[in-house]
Amino acid sequence: MPGSELRVNLGERSYTITVGAGTLGSLGVVCRGLRLGRNAAIITNTTVGPLYSDRVATALATAGFTPYRIEIPDGEEYKNGATLSLIYDGLLEAGLTRDAFIVALGGGVVGDMAGFAAATFLRGVPFIQVPTTLLAQVDSSVGGKTGINHPLGKNLIGAFYQPRAVVIDVETLSTLPEREYLGGMAEVIKYGVVLDRNLFEYLETAESALRARETSCLTEVIMRSCALKASVVERDEREAGLRAVLNYGHTLGHAVETLTGYSTYLHGEAVAIGMVQAARIAAARTIASPADTVRIEKLLQAFGLPTVLPVFPAGEYAAALLRDKKSRDEGLHFVLNEGIGGFSIATLQDLTELLEICGIRG
Structure with a gap:
């Protein structure tokens, strides 16, 4: 086989x-x-x-x-x-x-x-x-x-x-259209940012080969990504705790998709936008550096992914975030990167800080 x-x-x-x-x-x-x-x-x-x-x-x-x-x-x-x-x-x-x-x-x-x-x-x-x-x-x-x-x-x-x-x-x-292919790279980058620094560095060096869809490189990153996800799922099948790390970039990403009616951005593109905002919040909380944010944003942009939040009023972003399935009675669970290759999960009761750091106003 x-x-x-x-x-x-x-x-x-x-x-x-x-x-x-x-x-x-x-x-x-x-x-x-x-x-x-x-x-x-x-x-x-x-x-x-x-x-x-x-x-x-x-x-x-x-x-x-x-x-x-x-x-x-x-x-x-x-x-x-x-x-x-x-x-x-x-x-x-x-x-x-x-x-x-x-x-x-x-x-x-x-x-x-x-x-x-x-x-x-x-x-x-x-x-x-x-x-x-x-x-x-x-x-x-x-x-x-x-x-x-x-x-x-x-x-x-x-x-x-x-x-x-x-x-x-x-x-x-x-046969996958270029935009959809590059959108998928956002999820691969996600694994590198929060789970595997070595994978992140491999993506930085193999960017040209991956954009050319070389089979050996593709097989490598798919296997490594699946292995990382499997290791998380095996320990937390129903997202009671650890599996939430896989939502890195998804909280604001889902809000972007919801506010734009699921028709403006591909899922991976929305996740890319959310990852940059999460990295900025992590830097503001000093669990990552501004240089880490720049590096993450640079890699996403190298794969042609958007990194800027679309403009909507703060109240609309807040409402979309509070309807997210990661919202709990005690607050919104938000995944942050610790540098590159690590993570922590913050519980945000007041969304004001998140919105201000991301430049969401009005």
Whole structure:
């Protein structure tokens, strides 16, 4: 079987991540090894489906499965209850039963929605993650977070539901639009900033090769990113504490997405903006230096990512932050970098300091 393997150890919910070039062709073998039921629903979108669903369906059929296809619209703005109902309709119209399984073929939106459908259809059926974007490969396909957005906030409705396997084919990145590819790099940079200084330094030196999508470099950063995320998820599967580190840059990033209606910035772009603001807050609290902030911002900009907050009144930012799922009775949990390679989690009861440091006024 092509590719390198990494195990996510979660007891009876453990699974293997396979990373390599050409791994789509081995999907049927992977599913057969898991002893899944005969029927498989491939959930994809109108962009990825024409590119890869035939290959996935053939791999499944060759291994003895009967594949059904369900296509949903492409875009973060469709990550909602209406689109989820379309998935349920397709599953029911295909006559699938509890021994069927779902294959999530696409980026983070497809993975999150297909995973949530798997968690809730007939009270739960198995699913396989087959991420085709860099962001999904290094982040959203691993760890079992599934869900949909609500007009008042991102990912407010969902469930923790682990996949049975993750199959990552780096060759799918060759068809990914440049903007989406670079957006995925924000999540890779995130891991370096808060968890692995060596990875951050590798990204600084390998920037040209990664922008050229060299397979060996891509495989390296995807494996390292997945290993970092797996190590966090293994210790804190349901985000009781440590796993919150993975939200670095996401708190303000989600606010940006909410305020712009999920249509102006890609998720990774919003996270990049949020990371720079978090670094500024960390510097203001003296757990990082201004030089660290400059270095983080410079690396993000080297990958063509935005770093400036869009202009909205402070009251609108505050309202979006307080609706965030990381908000608790005691305050908003906010991840800060300690230098580069470390982190701490602050609880902010008064958002005034955060807003002022980020230059949000009015």
